[in-house]
Amino acid sequence: MLTTGSKLLIGATVVSVISAILFGITVDGPGATVGVIGLLSAAVAFGLIAGINVYVRDSNAPAMEPGVEHTCAAARQPSGASGWPAVAAVGVAGLAIGAVSRPVVFLVALVVVLAAIVEWMVQAWSERASDDTGYNATIRGRLLHPLEFPVLATLGLGALIYGFSRIMLSASKDAGRWLFIAIGALFLAGAVVVAIYRGAGKRTIAGVSALAAFAVVGVGVASAVQGQRDIEAHPAPSCLSNEEGEGDHGAPKAPSDTAGVYATIVLTDSDFYAVLGNWNGPDKIAYHQLSVPRNARVSLVFLNQTSEPARLTARLGKFGDAAESVECTAMVEADGEGYLSIKAVNVPLASTEPMQLQLGGEEAPAIEIQVP
Amino acid sequence: MLAHLPRRRAAAALAILGFLVAGCAKNAPQDIFRPAGSNAREIDDGLGGQKYIFILAGVVAAIVIAVVLFIIFKFKDRGQDIPEQTHGNPMLEIGMTILPAIILITVAIPTVAKIFNLAKSDDAACVVNVTGQQWWWEYDYPVQNCGGIEITQPIVTSGEMVIPAGVNVQLRITSRDVIHSYWIPRLNGKRDAVPGSLQPLRMQADQPGIYTGQCTEFCGLSHARMRQAVVALDSDSFATWVANQEEAYTSPTDALALEGEGQFISQCARCHQINGLTNSDGTPVLANPEQNLVSGAAPNLTNLMTRTGFAGFTFDLITDACREKLWNAPSEEFSALYLQGVWMDSPAGAEYPVCFNETALREWLRNAPGMKPMFVDPNNLSSTGGLYRGMPNLGLTEAQIDQLIAYLLERK
Ligand SMILES: [Cu+2]
Numbered sequence: 208m209l210t211t212g213s214k215l216l217i218g219a220t221v222v223s224v225i226s227a228i229l230f231g232i233t234v235d236g237p238g239a240t241v242g243v244i245g246l247l248s249a250a251v252a253f254g255l256i257a258g259i260n261v262y263v264r265d266s267n268a269p270a271m272e273p274g275v276e277h278t279c280a281a282a283r284q285p286s287g288a289s290g291w292p293a294v295a296a297v298g299v300a301g302l303a304i305g306a307v308s309r310p311v312v313f314l315v316a317l318v319v320v321l322a323a324i325v326e327w328m329v330q331a332w333s334e335r336a337s338d339d340t341g342y343n344a345t346i347r348g349r350l351l352h353p354l355e356f357p358v359l360a361t362l363g364l365g366a367l368i369y370g371f372s373r374i375m376l377s378a379s380k381d382a383g384r385w386l387f388i389a390i391g392a393l394f395l396a397g398a399v400v401v402a403i404y405r406g407a408g409k410r411t412i413a414g415v416s417a418l419a420a421f422a423v424v425g426v427g428v429a430s431a432v433q434g435q436r437d438i439e440a441h442p443a444p445s446c447l448s449n450e451e452g453e454g455d456h457g458a459p460k461a462p463s464d465t466a467g468v469y470a471t472i473v474l475t476d477s478d479f480y481a482v483l484g485n486w487n488g489p490d491k492i493a494y495h496q497l498s499v500p501r502n503a504r505v506s507l508v509f510l511n512q513t514s515e516p517a518r519l520t521a522r523l524g525k526f527g528d529a530a531e532s533v534e535c536t537a538m539v540e541a542d543g544e545g546y547l548s549i550k551a552v553n554v555p556l557a558s559t560e561p562m563q564l565q566l567g568g569e570e571a572p573a574i575e576i577q578v579p
Numbered sequence: 580m581l582a583h584l585p586r587r588r589a590a591a592a593l594a595i596l597g598f599l600v601a602g603c604a605k606n607a608p609q610d611i612f613r614p615a616g617s618n619a620r621e622i623d624d625g626l627g628g629q630k631y632i633f634i635l636a637g638v639v640a641a642i643v644i645a646v647v648l649f650i651i652f653k654f655k656d657r658g659q660d661i662p663e664q665t666h667g668n669p670m671l672e673i674g675m676t677i678l679p680a681i682i683l684i685t686v687a688i689p690t691v692a693k694i695f696n697l698a699k700s701d702d703a704a705c706v707v708n709v710t711g712q713q714w715w716w717e718y719d720y721p722v723q724n725c726g727g728i729e730i731t732q733p734i735v736t737s738g739e740m741v742i743p744a745g746v747n748v749q750l751r752i753t754s755r756d757v758i759h760s761y762w763i764p765r766l767n768g769k770r771d772a773v774p775g776s777l778q779p780l781r782m783q784a785d786q787p788g789i790y791t792g793q794c795t796e797f798c799g800l801s802h803a804r805m806r807q808a809v810v811a812l813d814s815d816s817f818a819t820w821v822a823n824q825e826e827a828y829t830s831p832t833d834a835l836a837l838e839g840e841g842q843f844i845s846q847c848a849r850c851h852q853i854n855g856l857t858n859s860d861g862t863p864v865l866a867n868p869e870q871n872l873v874s875g876a877a878p879n880l881t882n883l884m885t886r887t888g889f890a891g892f893t894f895d896l897i898t899d900a901c902r903e904k905l906w907n908a909p910s911e912e913f914s915a916l917y918l919q920g921v922w923m924d925s926p927a928g929a930e931y932p933v934c935f936n937e938t939a940l941r942e943w944l945r946n947a948p949g950m951k952p953m954f955v956d957p958n959n960l961s962s963t964g965g966l967y968r969g970m971p972n973l974g975l976t977e978a979q980i981d982q983l984i985a986y987l988l989e990r991k
Binding site: 469492503552554557579 | 708733
């Protein structure tokens with residue numbers, strides 16, 4: 208009698224040969240040769256192993272012992288039903304759904320099918336490995352745990368983090384603050400308790416942790432269903448206006464990065480000028496033109512040293528049919544600072560509008576932008 | 580003696596010897612131990628200077644290596660008894676903590692002082708913006724009084740930065756694509772060029788001369804071919820250089836060069852700017868590098884022939900003999916020679932009668948990516964949305980190249 212393993216290998220050999228023939232007939236082009244060679248190599252390899260397997264009868268039964276094929280491990284019935292075919296079936300259904308709906312569904316289903324196949328194969332193999340069930344479980348674990356644990360841990364953590372993020376998104380700003388203070392405190396308290404009562408059973412801790420995890424995921428799902436809180440959209444300030452608008456609120460007031468500043472633009476009651484950054488030259492020369500390298504983003508700091516609010520607007524040119532490129536700070540209060548990063552993509556000669564720094568919509572005073 | 584050593588040991592010994600011998604090279608233009616300006620001297624000299632720290636570190640290294648070797652050979656397992664096992668030796672441990680701490684503190688105090696000295700910028704009398712991109716450096720000079728010389732229009736050049744000798748120049752370094760690093764070993768330390776940020780670096784050269792360096796932050800395919808130089812000129816020569824850079828464009832009169840101008844407008848002007856160049860109807864010819872290149876910039880070629888190298892200062896615009904002559908010129912003669920550039924007199928007996936290295940420039944125009952690897956395969960630009968990284972092979976004919984060379988020769 209042929210053992211199950213031998214049958215599988217003979218089957219694989221036959222399938223490889225048939226595929227090689229079909230592949231050779233149907234596929235054209237440079238890939239065809241490689242494909243046929245690959246499939247034929249597989250056929251040869253399978254054939255060889257099948258031959259050895261038939262000869263040694265799966266290596267686990269002395270071939271001469273009469274009736275051994277009914278008693279050896281490989282011939283025993285699997286010890287129980289396996290759930291993996293069911294999972295694989297769900298996966299295949301997912302493949303079909305994914306094929307007509309969204310690629311991501313298809314991908315997930317593919318992973319499920321592959322995982323199910325691997326799990327199923329290893330389970331079937333391990334259950335026949337010996338007639339000691341404990342040993343069988345051990346070798347199954349040795350093979351699959353390095354794969355299963357990281358995946359399960361990732362999924363579990365992912366669910367936790369996702370739950371958390373949903374809670375954060377739906378809680379209001381103020382509630383969120385208290386919520387997280389409370390959660391943090393709870394965590395700390397729990398840890399302290401565990402640390403003090405060393406005797407607390409493993410099971411108790413695991414149980415409490417699991418409960419907490421379920422709570423987070425549960426509340427997370429609930430929050431996700433409820434939807435996230437309204438997050439205000441900040442409209443951009445309108446650059447060519449000197450009126451304070453909605454976009455001028457909530458803009459950062461004090462720039463934090465002053466080391467990398469390309470130039471400081473100063474507005475006083477009598478003057479509007481640029482001082483080059485990173486250069487405390489002899490007398491901090493006040494320039495009325497500013498040369499910026501083309502296509503390089505540079506940062507400006509705006510100092511409003513007057514008693515009125517003001518806006519720094521950079522008109523960065525109108526090239527061809529594209530709209531004029533304009534960037535600006537929010538309204539900067541009296542004696543305040545603003546921050547602006549600008550990029551001039553082409554030279555002023557190519558622009559149909561002047562390229563300059565100005566105050567909101569006013570064309571003068573201005574600092575000419577030069578782009579070498 | 581080497582013959583008696585096993586082959587592998589001999590090879591190792593030879594390699595080490597090679598390194599040592601390389602350290603003795605006389606013509607090492609990027610030798611940090613030959614400072615040529617105040618900043619490099621600040622790094623090199625005085626308490627906490629690299630010279631002394633190098634020696635100190637060398638002594639420490641020698642002691643450590645000697646002890647390790649001693650222990651390796653002394654206590655090698657020859658089947659002897661296991662020595663007495665002890666745990667801990669407080670005196671030794673405290674001593675070996677305190678001694679390195681003292682050494683490090685001794686090094687740190689003057690070093691930190693030096694860092695502050697090198698960061699000063701209030702004595703800088705000139706400012707140059709330095710912008711890195713794959714794989715060349717651009718320099719632009721804003722309108723200013725640069726060490727006593729008025730710059731009245733912005734100047735832009737590439738590869739070689741020309742500065743007045745003896746003047747503290749403030750560089751303001753940034754990048755258009757990835758991080759690069761600017762380094763002229765004989766003039767100052769390195770400074771990273773980071774997109775969106777502006778890094779300061781001081782430059783000063785005592786004497787007229789050429790000081791070379793290379794990009795020192797791995798920046799992609801042709802990182803190794805991203806070189807740079809600082810050229811220091813005496814004050815008068817610098818003024819001449821500035822005046823020349825600001826000179827108005829003149830259309831060629833020579834017929835071949837005139838055809839070259841046409842070729843340039845049709846083949847090159849979409850990337851390269853030549854200031855003052857106009858179409859036949861008088862409208863300015865303006866480059867659109869932002870529509871052709873990932874970095875959004877290509878070298879400005881208005882005064883190409885005032886440079887001595889090109890394409891990231893990797894290839895020479897002057898022949899080898901003339902480069903030798905220029906680089907080895909005494910500092911009193913250097914400025915004048917540099918201003919002559921490709922029109923320098925070729926040294927007697929040189930292989931070529933003129934200094935202009937036509938071969939290299941022709942080769943560049945014939946097939947730039949063949950000389951310097953760049954991402955310029957027109958069929959493989961999907962990841963950059965059709966933009967090139969570098970100069971593509973434009974498939975020019977030899978006749979077109981003749982015209983372009985004639986035209987470029989007048990960009991002086
Ligand atoms: Cu680089």
